[in-house]
Amino acid sequence: MNVADSLESTRASDGQTDWWRGAVIYQIYPRSFQDSNGDGIGDLLGIAQRLPHVASLGVDAIWISPFFTSPMKDFGYDVSDYCDVDPMFGSLADFDILISTAHRLGLKVFIDLVLSHTSDEHPWFKLSRTSRDNDKANWYVWADPKPDGTPPNNWLSIFGGSAWQWDGTRMQYYMHNFLTEQPDLNFHEPAVQEALLNIARFWLGRGVDGFRLDTINFYVHDKHLRDNPPLDPALRNPITAPAVNPYTWQDHLYDKTQPENLLFLRKLRALMNEYNAAAVGEVGEDQRGLEVLGEYTGGDDMIHMSYAFELLSDKMPTAPYIAEVFHKVEAVAAQGWACWAFSNHDVPRHISRWHLTDAGARCFNTLMMCLRGSCCLYQGEELALPEADVAFEDLQDPYGKRFWPAFKGRDGCRTPMVWEPSNQNGGFSAGHPWLPVSHEHLNRAVSTLEQDPSTILHHYRRAIAFRHAHRALLKGTQTRVEARGNVLCFVREHEGETIFCAFNLSGDPGLLDVPEGQWHQIGIELGSAGPAPDGRLHLGPWQPALLMRAAE
Template identity: 90%
Template sequence: MNVAPSVQPTRDDANTDWWRGAVIYQIYPRSFQDSNGDGIGDLLGIAQRLPHVASLGVDAVWISPFFTSPMHDFGYDVSDYCDVDPMFGSLADFDILISTAHRLGLRVFIDLVLSHTSIEHPWFKLSRTSRDNAKADWYVWADPKPDGTPPNNWLSIFGGSAWQWDGTRMQYYMHNFLTEQPDLNFHSMEVQEALLNIARFWLGRGVDGFRLDTINFYVHDKELRDNPPLPPEERNPITAPAVNPYTWQNHLYDKTQPENLEFLKKLRVLMNEYNAAAVGEVGEDQRGLEVLGEYTGGDDKIHMSYAFELLSDKMPTAPYIAEVFEKVEAVAARGWACWAFSNHDVPRHLTRWKLTEAGARLFNTLMMCLRGSCCLYQGEELALPEAEIAYEDLQDPYGKKFWPAFKGRDGCRTPMVWEPSNQNGGFSAGMPWLPVSHEHLNRAVSTQEQDPAAILHHYRRAIAFRHAHTALMMGDQSRMEAVGDVLTFTRSDGEETIFCAFNLSGDPGLLEMPEGTWRQIGIELGSAGPAPDGRLHLGPWQPALLLKAAD
C-alpha cells in the first residue's frame, strides 16, 4: 500500500489533558480490513492498515465492539466482555493491534457497551432462572400490570415496547434496544463493580480510553414511572427515525437519571489511574447538549461526550451551527464536546447533507477549527457517500424492521475501499459481509494517494493545521455569528488569536475584515485573504483563516 509521507502523531504520556482537542478516527471492525479471507474485517486487518490512519495525523483510534457476541446487533450485544469474538481474532491479536498503534503514536479507544448485555451473557442466563439467584437483580425485571401488559409505557429505540416477557421468571425484562439486549440494573452496586472491573481489565491490557455507548441509558427510574407524551411540535427525531414512535415520548424516566453521575465519577477515578480518557455517546433528543454539559463539566466525570446535533439530518447552516454553539455556551460551557458528522449509526454526511466534495472539504476544515475534540469515521477522508444496499443484502435488524421508510445503518457500514483493482476494493479476498459500493471504488485510498488534488490530502492538511495551532486545539472560542451563509468566530489561547470564517453555501460571500491587523493563514486549505478593497471575498464553500498580529 502506498502511504503518503506525513508527520505521524506522537504520544505525551505525561500530559493528562492529551484528549482535549484530539482528533479520533473511528474504525468499524467488520468493515475495515479482512486479514483471513472470510469476508469480515478483523483485528489483524486493523493492525495491517494502521499506517494509513497514522498518516492522517490523527491522535487516536476508536474501535467499535469486537467482544464475544451472538451478533444480533453486530457486537453491541456482548456475551463476554473480556474476550475477543473469534470472527475478529483473539486477545493475542488485540495485543498486536495495541502495540502497533502505540508504535505509530496512536492511542486506542475501545467501545464499551455497559448499559446492556446479550441474552447469551452468563449473567443474564443465571438471572432469568429464578427470582432469588445470585444475579437475580442484575437486570431490570418487573411484574406485569394486573392485566398482564408491560409494567409501563417505555419504548425501545428499535421499535415496540421496551419490555419482553420471560415465562420462567414470570416477569418482564427491560431492553432499550433489541429484545436480545437486556438492560443491566445499575441500581445494584454489584453490577457497577463488575463493570468497573471490566474497564480495569482493558486498561491493564493497554487501552488508552473508552467510547461509552449510550452513556445516558445506564440508570432507569426505580419507580418505573410512565414517560409523558411529547406534543408533535416538540418531537425531534435524532436518536431514532421519525417512523419510530419512540420519538413521541418525553423520555424522563427510562434514561438520563441523576444517579448516573455517581457511576461516571467512579469510572473517572479508575481512568485517572491510567491517564485514560472517555468519550460518551449522549442519546437524547430534547436535552442532548444539557446532558453533555452535566456529564463532562468539571474534572470528576466523563472527559468528553458527543450529542446528535451535528449527526442529525438537519443541514448545518451558518445560523443553525451558531444556534448550537450558543446553546453549548449556555448549558455546557464547563464541559467538553467531541464533534462528529458521521459514524456507524447515521447515513454518511456527504449524502445526508447533499454535499459536493467542495462542501465536504469545507466542513472538514470547520471541524478542525471548532472548540472540542473531533471524531472522524472511516472512509470520511475519502469523501465516501452513503452506499445503496438492496433489501436482499440488508444485515441491520433496524433497517429490516422499518424498511423502506428507514433503510437502516448498513449504507454507512460497507467495507473500506483500499484499491480499485477488484470488486472488493482490497478489503477481502472473500465475499464481503456487505457488498462494496461500486461508487466507492473510484475513491479508493490507493487512487487518492496518487492524486495531489484528492480530498484525502486535504484531510491530512486540515488535521495538521489544527495541530499546528494551540488556539484551535485547546483555546477559547468566541460567540459565533452568522452573516448570511457565512459563519464566523475566533479562537484564542493567549499565545495566538485566529479569526475563522466559513462560507457554508454554493454562492459567493462577502465579509468586512475584523478589527486589528491580521495575516492570512491556511492557504493550503483554500483560505481567502483580504482583497484590495480591504474586505474578505469568499468563494463558494471557501474558508477565511486569519492570524492576529502581535501587538
C-alpha cells in the same frame, strides 16, 4: 523517517493529562475495515495491517467499535463476554498486536464499552432469568406485569415496540432499550457497577488508552418505573430514532438520563485517572442532548468528553443552525467538552445526508478542525464516501429490516472500506464480504486518491496538520459563534495566538468585514481566502477564511 516519527511532534504528549483535549479520533468499524483471513469479515489483524494509513492522516487516536464475544444480533453491541475477543475478529493475542502496532505509530486506542446492556446469551443474564433468588437475580431490570398482564409501563424500545419482554420462567418482564436480545443491566445494583468497573480495569490493564462509552445516558432507569409523558408533536426532534418510530413521540424523562448516573460516571472517571486514560460518551437524547453533554463532561470528576447528535442529524448545518447549536453549548455546556462528529456507524454518511459537493465536504472538514472540542472522523470519511445503496436482500441490520423502506437502517454507512480498485471488493477481502462493496466507492479507493495531491484525502491530512500546528485550535477559547448570512465566524485564542475563522457554508459567494486589528492570512493550503484590497473578505462558495492576528 517512519510515519510515527514524522507525526510525533504534532501529536499530544503522553505526559499530558489532557492529551484528549482537542484530539482527532478516527473511528474504525472492525467488520468493515480490513479482512485478513478471507472470511469476508474484517478483523483485528486487518486493522493492524491498515493502521499506517490511519497514522498518515495525522490523527491522535483510533476508536474501535465492539469486537467482544457476541452472538452478533446487533453486530457486537450485544456482548456475551466483555473480556474476550469474538473469534470472527481474532483473539486477545491479536488485540495485543493491534495495541502495540498503534502505539508504535503514535496512535492511542479507544475501545467501545457497551455497559448499559448485554446479550441475552451473557452468563449473567442466563442465570438472572432462572429465578428471582439467584446471585444475579437483581442484575437486570425485571418488573412484574400490570394486573392485566401488560408491561409495567409505556417505555418503548429504540428498535421498535415495547421496551419490555416477557419471560415465562420468572413470570416477569425484563427491560430492553434496544433489541429483545439486549437486556438492560440494573445499575441500581452495586454489584453490577463493580463488575463493570472491573471490565474497564481489565482493558486498561491491557493497554487501551480510553473508551467510547455507548449510550452513556442509558445506564440508569427510574427505579419507580414511572410512565414517560407524551411529547408535544411540535417538539419532536427525531435524532436518536427515525421519525417513523413512535419512540420519538415520548418525552424520555424516566427510562434514561437519571441523576444516579452521575455517581457511576464519577467512579469510572476515578478509575481512568489511574491510567491517564480518557473517554468519549455517546449522549442519545433528542430534546436535551447538549444539556446532558454539559452535565456529563462539566468537571474534572466527570467524563472527559461526549458527543450529542446535533451535527449527526439529517438537518443541514447551515451557518445559522451551527451558530444556534453553539449558542446552546455556551448556555448549557460552557464548562463541558464536546467531541464533534458528522458521520459514524449509526447515521447515513454526511456527504449524502447533506448532499455535499466535494468543495462542501472540504469546507466542513476544515470547519471541524477549527471548532472548540475534540473531533471524531469515521472510516472512509477521508475519501468522501457517499452512503452506499444496500438492497433489501443484502440488509444485515435488524433496525433497517424492521422499518424498511421508510428507514433503511445503518448498513449503508457500514459497507467495507475501499483500499484499491483492482477487484470488486476494493482490497477489503479475498472472500465474499459480509456487506457488498459499493461500486460507487471503488473509484474513491485509498490508492487512487493517494496519487493526486488535490484529492480530499490529502485535504484531510492538511486540515488535521493545520489543527495540530495551532494550539489555539487544539485547546483555545472560542468566542461567540456568529452567522452573518451564510458565513459562520468565530475567534480561537490560546496563550497569545489568536485565529479568526470564517466559513462560507453555501454555494453562493459571501462577503465579510475583517475584524479590527492587524491580521495575516494563514491556511492557504486549505483554500483560505485573505483580505481583498478593499479590506474585506470575499469568500467563494464553500470557502474558508483563516487569519492570524499579527504579533504586537
